[in-house]
Amino acid sequence: MTLALPFDESPRERPSTVSEVVASARLVIEHALPAQWVEGEISNFKTYPSGHWYFSLKDPATQLRCVMFRSDARRVPALPSQGMKVYARGELSISKRGELELIVRQLLATTEGGFYAIALERARAALEKDGLLAAERKRPLPAFPAVVGVVTSPEGAVWHDIVAVIGRRWPAVELVLIGARVQGDGAPEDLMRALALADRLPRLDVLIVGRGGGSREDLWAFNDERVARAVAASRAPTIAAVGHETDVTLTELVADVRAATPSAAAEKAVPDRADLARRLAVTGNGLAAAVARRLELAEERVSHAATRLGGSVDRRLAATLERLRRHGTRMGAACDRRLAARTADVARLGASLDALSPLKVVGRGYSVARDAGGRVLRRVADFPAGREFRLRVTDGEVPARAEERT
Amino acid sequence: MSAERTKKSLEDDLNRLDAIVRALETEDVDLDRALALFEEGVERLRTARERLSEAGLRLRQLREAADGELKLDDLDRAGRRPTDD
Numbered sequence: 001m002t003l004a005l006p007f008d009e010s011p012r013e014r015p016s017t018v019s020e021v022v023a024s025a026r027l028v029i030e031h032a033l034p035a036q037w038v039e040g041e042i043s044n045f046k047t048y049p050s051g052h053w054y055f056s057l058k059d060p061a062t063q064l065r066c067v068m069f070r071s072d073a074r075r076v077p078a079l080p081s082q083g084m085k086v087y088a089r090g091e092l093s094i095s096k097r098g099e100l101e102l103i104v105r106q107l108l109a110t111t112e113g114g115f116y117a118i119a120l121e122r123a124r125a126a127l128e129k130d131g132l133l134a135a136e137r138k139r140p141l142p143a144f145p146a147v148v149g150v151v152t153s154p155e156g157a158v159w160h161d162i163v164a165v166i167g168r169r170w171p172a173v174e175l176v177l178i179g180a181r182v183q184g185d186g187a188p189e190d191l192m193r194a195l196a197l198a199d200r201l202p203r204l205d206v207l208i209v210g211r212g213g214g215s216r217e218d219l220w221a222f223n224d225e226r227v228a229r230a231v232a233a234s235r236a237p238t239i240a241a242v243g244h245e246t247d248v249t250l251t252e253l254v255a256d257v258r259a260a261t262p263s264a265a266a267e268k269a270v271p272d273r274a275d276l277a278r279r280l281a282v283t284g285n286g287l288a289a290a291v292a293r294r295l296e297l298a299e300e301r302v303s304h305a306a307t308r309l310g311g312s313v314d315r316r317l318a319a320t321l322e323r324l325r326r327h328g329t330r331m332g333a334a335c336d337r338r339l340a341a342r343t344a345d346v347a348r349l350g351a352s353l354d355a356l357s358p359l360k361v362v363g364r365g366y367s368v369a370r371d372a373g374g375r376v377l378r379r380v381a382d383f384p385a386g387r388e389f390r391l392r393v394t395d396g397e398v399p400a401r402a403e404e405r406t
Numbered sequence: 407m408s409a410e411r412t413k414k415s416l417e418d419d420l421n422r423l424d425a426i427v428r429a430l431e432t433e434d435v436d437l438d439r440a441l442a443l444f445e446e447g448v449e450r451l452r453t454a455r456e457r458l459s460e461a462g463l464r465l466r467q468l469r470e471a472a473d474g475e476l477k478l479d480d481l482d483r484a485g486r487r488p489t490d491d
Contacts, residue, residue, distance in 0.1 A: 143417060144416055144417050149468070154467070163463075163465060166463065167463050171462060171463035172457075172460050172462060172463075173463065173464075174464045174466060175463065175464065175465050175466070176466045176467070176468050176478065177465070177466070177467045177468065177481065178467075178468045179467065179469070197468055197469075197470055197476070198468070200476055201468065201476070273458055276416075276420075276458055277455070277458060279420070280420075280423075280451060280454055280455060280458070283420075283423045283424065283427060283451065284451050286427040286431070287423070287426065287427050287430065287444060287447045287448070287451070290427055290430030290431045290444075291430060291440060291441070291443075291444040293431075294430060294437065294440045295437075298437050368437075368438075376436065376437070376438065
């Protein structure tokens with residue numbers, strides 16, 4: 001069978017296959033053109049389940065197909081939108097389909113703040129929509145935590161600072177480090193893993209999440225919406241400490257309490273032993289002053305009763321009342337001196353409180369009159385003539401009887 | 407130890423002390439009751455001060471073992487597990 005060809009010559013060389021031509025064009029382009037920055041507008045942006053991004057870069061005249069592989073795309077903090085102006089850095093190549101393409105390694109927005117600003121605003125809006133930024137959500141921190149968790153890098157200075165501050169202020173706690181990478185690839189995932197782990201602790205009273213200072217890129221994991229949501233979901237109240245000067249991260253916005261530095265976070269997490277010692281001293285003073293006033297009042301009442309009873313009172317009772325008045329006054333003066341002398345000295349407070357013990361007051365001659373039923377007798381009317389009663393003194397009771405009034 | 411116990415009882419002691427002082431200052435409690443409250447207050451102050459001086463910072467590191475169980479390793483102050491070496 002003969003085939004009629006339109007040309008009488010057949011190729012002198014063996015023809016290349018399409019794949020061969022594309023492959024050699026690819027080799028030429030890849031070798032001839034170095035990696036470069038390209039400016040353009042995003043168009044036809046698509047993500048694939050593999051995590052790769054496909055889009056075009058356009059200018060008014062033409063367009064260039066682009067691919068950004070998963071390992072590079074994951075470092076871009078937000079998905080670009082249609083028409084967004086970007087700088088893309090990458091290498092030119094020819095795709096398997098034979099099309100010219102730019103393999104993008106780095107993508108930056110041309111506007112101030114770039115992708116970071118876009119990503120941050122989107123995540124913030126999503127958190128706000130779910131009510132996670134509301135002030136009413138903020139939980140108070142416990143006054144006396146027993147277990148304090150710290151999600152941070154085991155290598156950084158953060159853990160060291162927190163151990164130092166808590167060791168000084170309130171050493172009666174268990175401090176639990178939950179290590180996580182706080183920057184770089186995979187930091188958000190690692191932070192989320194650590195937060196989930198912390199939530200499984202049988203007891204956790206407060207959780208500090210933080211890192212030291214750094215650039216915006218270094219702090220970026222703390223702006224990850226997933227990390228912020230994990231912090232918001234913590235069963236224990238949270239303190240966020242992300243050291244930086246200007247930006248507030250999303251993690252700090254959702255945390256119950258925000259601290260400027262890890263040391264400040266530690267100070268907020270536990271009470272100060274010295275503060276509490278001062279509070280105890282004040283309470284002790286209040287206690288002493290209140291009971292002293294109470295004794296003075298009682299003494300006044302008794303002495304008033306004594307005046308009204310006049311000479312008709314049993315001499316033994318009169319003598320008791322006189323002793324009580326003397327010692328009561330003395331005790332009041334001693335108490336005043338002590339109150340004035342003591343301020344924040346806890347050790348001395350103990351000694352002076354012992355001196356004010358009611359047992360010692362009774363020991364100085366204070367006594368109480370009761371009827372046969374044990375009821376305390378306070379008023380003249382409680383002592384009708386001939387009434388028998390019992391006087392309680394420091395080492396026991398004395399039987400007594402009210403005499404006829406003249 | 408009892409970071410847990412310290413917490414609970416310190417909180418109790420402080421609250422009770424505040425209540426005692428308030429009662430002594432404002433309520434018309436009789437003298438016997440006032441003296442009993444004072445005695446209790448002195449005792450509570452003593453135990454609160456003792457608890458305040460308790461030390462025992464315990465450092466641990468939480469991790470998840472291969473079998474998914476939580477593990478708490480003790481750490482020394484330098485952040486090392488004492489068993490590391």
